[in-house]
Amino acid sequence: MKKLINDPADVVKEALQGVAAAHADRVRVLTEPNVVVRADAPVQGKVGLVSGGGSGHEPMHGGFVGMGMLDAACPGEVFTSPTPDQMLAATKAVDGGAGVLHIVKNYTGDVLNFEMAADLASSEGVEVQAVVINDDVAVQDSLYTAGRRGVGATVLAEKICGAAAEQRRSLAEVADLCRRVNANGRSMGMALTSCTVPAAGKPTFELGASEVEIGIGIHGEPGRERRELAPVHDIVSMLATPIVEDLPYNSGDSVLAFVNSMGGTPLIELYIVYNELNKFLSGRGITITRNLIGPYITSLEMQGCSITLLKLDDELTALWDAPVNTPGLRWGV
Amino acid sequence: MKKLINDPADVVKEALQGVAAAHADRVRVLTEPNVVVRADAPVQGKVGLVSGGGSGHEPMHGGFVGMGMLDAACPGEVFTSPTPDQMLAATKAVDGGAGVLHIVKNYTGDVLNFEMAADLASSEGVEVQAVVINDDVAVQDSLYTAGRRGVGATVLAEKICGAAAEQRRSLAEVADLCRRVNANGRSMGMALTSCTVPAAGKPTFELGASEVEIGIGIHGEPGRERRELAPVHDIVSMLATPIVEDLPYNSGDSVLAFVNSMGGTPLIELYIVYNELNKFLSGRGITITRNLIGPYITSLEMQGCSITLLKLDDELTALWDAPVNTPGLRWGV
Amino acid sequence: MRISYGQASDWVRAFAGAVADNKEYLTELDAAIGDADHGINMNRGMQAVLTKIDAGAQPDVGALLKTVGMTLVSTVGGAGGPLYGTLFLQMGTSAAGKAELSGEDWAAALAAGVTGVQNRGKAELGDKTMIDTLVPAVDALREALGEGAGLGDALARSAAAAETGMKATIPLVARKGRASYLGQRSANHQDPGATSSWLLIRAAAQTFAGSGAGHDAQ
Amino acid sequence: MRISYGQASDWVRAFAGAVADNKEYLTELDAAIGDADHGINMNRGMQAVLTKIDAGAQPDVGALLKTVGMTLVSTVGGAGGPLYGTLFLQMGTSAAGKAELSGEDWAAALAAGVTGVQNRGKAELGDKTMIDTLVPAVDALREALGEGAGLGDALARSAAAAETGMKATIPLVARKGRASYLGQRSANHQDPGATSSWLLIRAAAQTFAGSGAGHDAQ
Numbered sequence A, B: 001m002k003k004l005i006n007d008p009a010d011v012v013k014e015a016l017q018g019v020a021a022a023h024a025d026r027v028r029v030l031t032e033p034n035v036v037v038r039a040d041a042p043v044q045g046k047v048g049l050v051s052g053g054g055s056g057h058e059p060m061h062g063g064f065v066g067m068g069m070l071d072a073a074c075p076g077e078v079f080t081s082p083t084p085d086q087m088l089a090a091t092k093a094v095d096g097g098a099g100v101l102h103i104v105k106n107y108t109g110d111v112l113n114f115e116m117a118a119d120l121a122s123s124e125g126v127e128v129q130a131v132v133i134n135d136d137v138a139v140q141d142s143l144y145t146a147g148r149r150g151v152g153a154t155v156l157a158e159k160i161c162g163a164a165a166e167q168r169r170s171l172a173e174v175a176d177l178c179r180r181v182n183a184n185g186r187s188m189g190m191a192l193t194s195c196t197v198p199a200a201g202k203p204t205f206e207l208g209a210s211e212v213e214i215g216i217g218i219h220g221e222p223g224r225e226r227r228e229l230a231p232v233h234d235i236v237s238m239l240a241t242p243i244v245e246d247l248p249y250n251s252g253d254s255v256l257a258f259v260n261s262m263g264g265t266p267l268i269e270l271y272i273v274y275n276e277l278n279k280f281l282s283g284r285g286i287t288i289t290r291n292l293i294g295p296y297i298t299s300l301e302m303q304g305c306s307i308t309l310l311k312l313d314d315e316l317t318a319l320w321d322a323p324v325n326t327p328g329l330r331w332g333v
Numbered sequence C, D: 001m002r003i004s005y006g007q008a009s010d011w012v013r014a015f016a017g018a019v020a021d022n023k024e025y026l027t028e029l030d031a032a033i034g035d036a037d038h039g040i041n042m043n044r045g046m047q048a049v050l051t052k053i054d055a056g057a058q059p060d061v062g063a064l065l066k067t068v069g070m071t072l073v074s075t076v077g078g079a080g081g082p083l084y085g086t087l088f089l090q091m092g093t094s095a096a097g098k099a100e101l102s103g104e105d106w107a108a109a110l111a112a113g114v115t116g117v118q119n120r121g122k123a124e125l126g127d128k129t130m131i132d133t134l135v136p137a138v139d140a141l142r143e144a145l146g147e148g149a150g151l152g153d154a155l156a157r158s159a160a161a162a163e164t165g166m167k168a169t170i171p172l173v174a175r176k177g178r179a180s181y182l183g184q185r186s187a188n189h190q191d192p193g194a195t196s197s198w199l200l201i202r203a204a205a206q207t208f209a210g211s212g213a214g215h216d217a218q
């Protein structure tokens, strides 16, 4: 394992120290338990937005704390859901009297820990609602399973709900909006390489020199299917077809297209993916009216990409365009 | 070679098509020859800023085209300096009557091609100045060699000169400022892995499972020294010591610290690097007053990082803080 | 034939030791169908538990188990943290105020813990989770005690049932937790949580058998 | 013993063929001390040259060489583009308006080209660049012609000197171009540009020897 780290046990702690040193203008980093909080939290009268999850997905979530997006993020160990005490501390730190929304990715660990935290916060008198994001079409959904994973739509939900919260919308409204983003967003990802959890010290899976995993999540877990490497034209079709057919996205729809690097795939390849996606969608009469291209929800140094589509209307578009000022996403200010 | 591409020969072309499709609000992409131009170019009365270089360093340079930064970028083939006809087309496209500055990284190919282009542009009546960036302390400087490479300081020069050009400073002033950024900036990089030029199809060099290259450039070339992997604490000291001793940066100095990913190193590691750098500099009485952390001048999918320091004064700080609106760097607007 | 505070805490220590010894193994099982952290997470948690219980004795067995649960909840994370945390918290509630446990107390506490895990995680038998180890372990324990077996025997039968349950996860297609994302590809792998749960049950059989609760000590 | 337009263009084609055949080899040499693109770049450029010269004949040898130079400048990029571009452009200027070249014309054109490369790149003999191949090649050519050798012989001696110069780059520490960044680590590798230049000179000896300019055709 070659990484720019000291001790695998200190990865999260030292990365958070780096974040604290780099972005003191926008965030504070609490320790014991670890929470990244907006510098001016709690914002009185504003719904507080809290998310969290395992580390290793940077900039998500800590890099999305700031004006117009999250009020706090709870970083767990690498690929490990954070604990309820972190979520409780975050919830209390951002409660400005208008309640707190927990944006939870659908993983058993995240869901259970956030549930425990919400119980604790409620018992301390903080109004909490939780929305679970589950946009990954690679996973067969069923009442009898853990359901679909939450992936790329999480980033979009955090941005859009963050904008709505800045407008002082109510907790119920922001939660509804979050469900709306989730309902209109779909994702699918693929890997060219595995990644190495620092504490594990070796790659989570092994891929042959010309193999790829289709339908991966963001935790280095194997995907739905292993297959031979193909031209990106075909890869995009493998990812985008199940996405557009699932919701479905139809001719005439406007979408936000989010082409995400899993961490190790550089921008030059992402733009080629975007080019193929644009052609794929045009061919179906779907128009990309907004886009996001880069490493935003990553899986350590994994090479690969994911595609997320979000069906847009005027309101979602306006909220997407609203100012945001976080270390990971910034415009309009 | 596993990459998200179609044909290696089409990498640059298709990535540019992706850029054109994604960022039509801010840039236009010309073909034959390839140039990325600010959408509203030429801006009358403003010095035009042109840079360029091989592709594979994204977002540099094409991602830095837009208000407050470059007016045009010339993308060459992967790791190959662009050609004079690209630079000539760019220069003519951005000439708003106040002259054009060529920001050139010190590589023989870039220097020679930009020289030829400047001759051609001058002969067509466009006033051109060129500034060569050579901030890489890994390379021993000498009158009898090609001198130092231009690396991380290029990004900072493009941002700072872009802000000055927006203020309608003269070509001579913007060129002077560019030389000042270069004079006050120093960089050094390292690699954990090699990278694969698409057309070559295999890694440029091979590194053992616990080897790193210290003092690399941005073209997958071997560095000054191969050594055993070390904790990031030591790596940062290997990179930062020659940097601070070269200029030198002294106790009491304020600096911009730029921690850059070579493309394949994820943000979580960069923040650990930043944390170590912050401690290293604090220990010498040097204060980081601005920072930039992320993949901005990359070497395809190479894992590794580079550190760039720029000594700041009030003017450089204000120009750094000025609004910028490019696909790769955005704030204040 | 009663479980003292010391024995209960020895059990916790034995489980911590087994987790530490099997850290890589559990993580490898999790790499195959999950995210390669189960051993790392459980070990981080159990090391924190050791630090906690080394720092001073708790008032009684119930308090001890609650402390273990609280510590796991706040140090493990992932699915394992709330699930094992709940297991110990509910065991602690069941054993609240008791300075020592009879065999029936132990069985009742374990059953309460497992019910807690089921309430929290909503997994059924056959979903390929730790439930596939824990439910047979509780059932066998109760059955043995009901048949009048000594605690040592009952614990041995419980551990055997746990092991069978653990191994039975191998052919299953996961329906809960992260492994469920793999669909059919989750088959032919032993579930990591079922494996750590077997270590827990086996530690009880070993710890309590080797002391006053041993099967000859009826 | 004169070089016709057809022979000149055969030489360009022969160079293109040699570059194509040695594309991987040149790129590997460049990977060792540069950035692994020299073969790829030169091949892209020479393929563009072939397309260009296949599209229609140029008015004369000078125009042909200029077209080659212009095409290389606008398709190769890197250091190779302007340097090889300049070589051909200056050769074209030297041969301007000539329908065919004498041995002396050829030597003068090549010398002008190499001087152009030196003016542009500022490399000296021993800097571990294409200059280490080209300067000895020109010197040997002129010396041979001065001694009254036939063009075929002179070209053979030129090619031999080019090869010696190319091999002499192996022990050198680079002082120009990308390899200079490596310092001492650039030693013990043959320079890629010196190697492509040897292909160029060798192609001349082979092309012109095998036709009217051959060494028996004095």
Ligand SMILES: Nc1ncnc2c1ncn2[C@@H]1O[C@H](COP(=O)(O)OP(=O)(O)O)[C@@H](O)[C@H]1O
Pocket (backbone or CB within 6 Å): A079, A080, A081, A108, A109, A110, C030, C034, C035, C037, C038, C041, C042, C077, C078, C079, C080, C081, C083, C117, C120, C121, C122, C123, C128, C129, C130, C131, C176, C177, C178, C191, C192, C193, C194
């Ligand atoms: N809903 C559930 N109910 C019971 N056990 C579960 C459930 N979901 C997951 N598990 C158990 O948790 C184990 C994984 O734990 P761990 O790796 O620590 O968490 P994570 O999956 O969050 O990385 C699985 O092997 C399984 O036994």
Ligand SMILES: Nc1ncnc2c1ncn2[C@@H]1O[C@H](COP(=O)(O)OP(=O)(O)O)[C@@H](O)[C@H]1O
Pocket (backbone or CB within 6 Å): B079, B080, B081, B107, B108, B109, B110, D030, D034, D035, D037, D038, D041, D042, D077, D078, D079, D080, D081, D083, D117, D120, D121, D122, D123, D128, D129, D130, D131, D176, D177, D178, D191, D192, D193, D194
């Ligand atoms: N200043 C120079 N003068 C002459 N030749 C040079 C000079 N700099 C580099 N070269 C030649 O260029 C070759 C490299 O060409 P190429 O790989 O195409 O360009 P780049 O170095 O830009 O990738 C070197 O092997 C060397 O022979």
Ligand SMILES: [Mg+2]
Pocket (backbone or CB within 6 Å): A054, A079, A080, A081, A109, C035, C037, C078, C079
């Ligand atoms: Mg996990």
Ligand SMILES: [Mg+2]
Pocket (backbone or CB within 6 Å): B054, B079, B080, B081, B109, D035, D037, D078, D079
């Ligand atoms: Mg090159």
Ligand SMILES: [Mg+2]
Pocket (backbone or CB within 6 Å): C030, C034, C035, C036, C037, C038, C078, C178
């Ligand atoms: Mg796990």
Ligand SMILES: [Mg+2]
Pocket (backbone or CB within 6 Å): D030, D034, D035, D036, D037, D038, D078, D178
């Ligand atoms: Mg090269």
